[in-house]
Amino acid sequence: MERGAVLGRLTWQLAEVVEVVAETARVRSLALRVPAWPGHRPGQHLDIRLTSDDGYQAQRSYSIASGPEDPRVTITVEKIDDGEVSPYLVDELRVGDRVEIRGPIGGYFTWTATDGGPLLLIGGGSGVVPLMAMLRHRGASAATVPAALLYSSRTYDDVIYRAELERIMTADRSARIVHTLTRSQPAGWTGFRRRIDRDMLAEVAPSAADHPLAFICGPTRLVENAAETLTELGYAAARIKTERFGPTGG
């Protein structure tokens, strides 16, 4: 990659918040207009830097939730109790505010339609964010690669992008969205109601014989267990990509 292109991604630039969407009680999506955005691959993230008026700075990384076809760059942030940055992004930032970002960053945990499939996406909590970028890109590029998302949340109200995932499932016969709710389930819930385990993966995951590409993102324990199980189910190690997602300082 050209050095100039790399330096561009490393340079802080000002983005403007153009839309704010409350996804759940603790999770908010921020759509950003980034004037010099070079484009990105689904799975990449951006860095945000906040500066207080006495010069104190804090910096965090957030996965990009939007696909590259979307002219706005969207991130989805979960508010961490006692966090330093996430409460500001979830509770304080408003449409019209500007924020310093740089990116896109990341190369290992990315997928574009030309990478093929079939695709197995496994997400825990806010780990679903980079996987959503992949699904959105897949939809926008009219890719026919079969895709399955296994998404673990604590409760029905914690499911991020719930309505959009339902629409994807209804509109696209080659996309499967499977939820598991681990802490409590609404009346009449017929889906999974436990942590992701080997039996669940054996049921949901495409057969290893199809050489699927797997992307797993969530808390460390979920990611480690799922990756190990997929290996046991015959998935090639090089076709299992993982990203540990979660509070790293708030």
Added chain:
Amino acid sequence: MDPLDMRLDGNAAAGLLMDIFGHEMTADVTICGACRAENPIGRLHVYAHGMGTVMRCPNCGTMQMKVAQIRGRYFVEARGVRTLRVSR
């Protein structure tokens, strides 16, 4: 909080490595000097200690790289990496 949550992965070091080496590094493969395990940098265990970033072999825990950023300069130790396989 699960103590495992303190541990990140190489994806969390992507920005830092790009700052230092000028390239996207997370898909490059390290061969551990202690146990010979091969892993893309994205899969290394990363401890973002406030004083620096420590990257460890996911197989044996041996430190692969340590990076401290001090007044605009980087101190990079990479003794634990036997070989780095780079694709461009």
Added chain:
Amino acid sequence: MSTGFISRGFRGRRAAAPDASRLPPGQHLDPGFPVLSAGPTPRVPLEKWDLRVDGKVARPQRWTWEQFLALPHETPRVDIHCVTKWSKLDTNWDGVSLDTILEPAEPIGAYLIAHCDGDYTTNLSLEDVTDGKAWIVFGYEGDPLPPEHGGPARLLVPHLYFWKSAKWVRRLEVVDEDEPGFWESAGYHMRGDPWKEERYSGD
């Protein structure tokens, strides 16, 4: 450090300092007790734990956990200062003075290297850890020291930056020359006096 765009309404997590004279330059108070780790938390069963003093000493020493706990304890109350700029005032510990640990060994060298579970090391001068300036502690705020904070036992050297208070300490090797440890070889100061703001080599 670049200046950055001022983010409307952002304050961060810092608490106001009640008594600024107790904070070394550049430090702020943190209401919690941040856990900084360079690796997984070591888990050593107490029946396998020992503490050794060796190297340039006349009489190498070794204590099992029971023997270590049988040594005279103290309960220092001290302020601690991390080089990452957070400080905590009036922290309470339970432990054994390094004078008690080093005296029977009769050190010959003037420095030591603290070796810890999890491959961490740090270097100290004997002058900085004797005459009541340092301890090996096993209790924090009345409870056993939690593993993520260095339990079962860690060094406590409060007059230096807290990276010198090495977690999971197992061996003090006395040496003739000051040798840089884990962070000292990566650009941090060899001594680390927060009142002189000795954060990085060359400070």
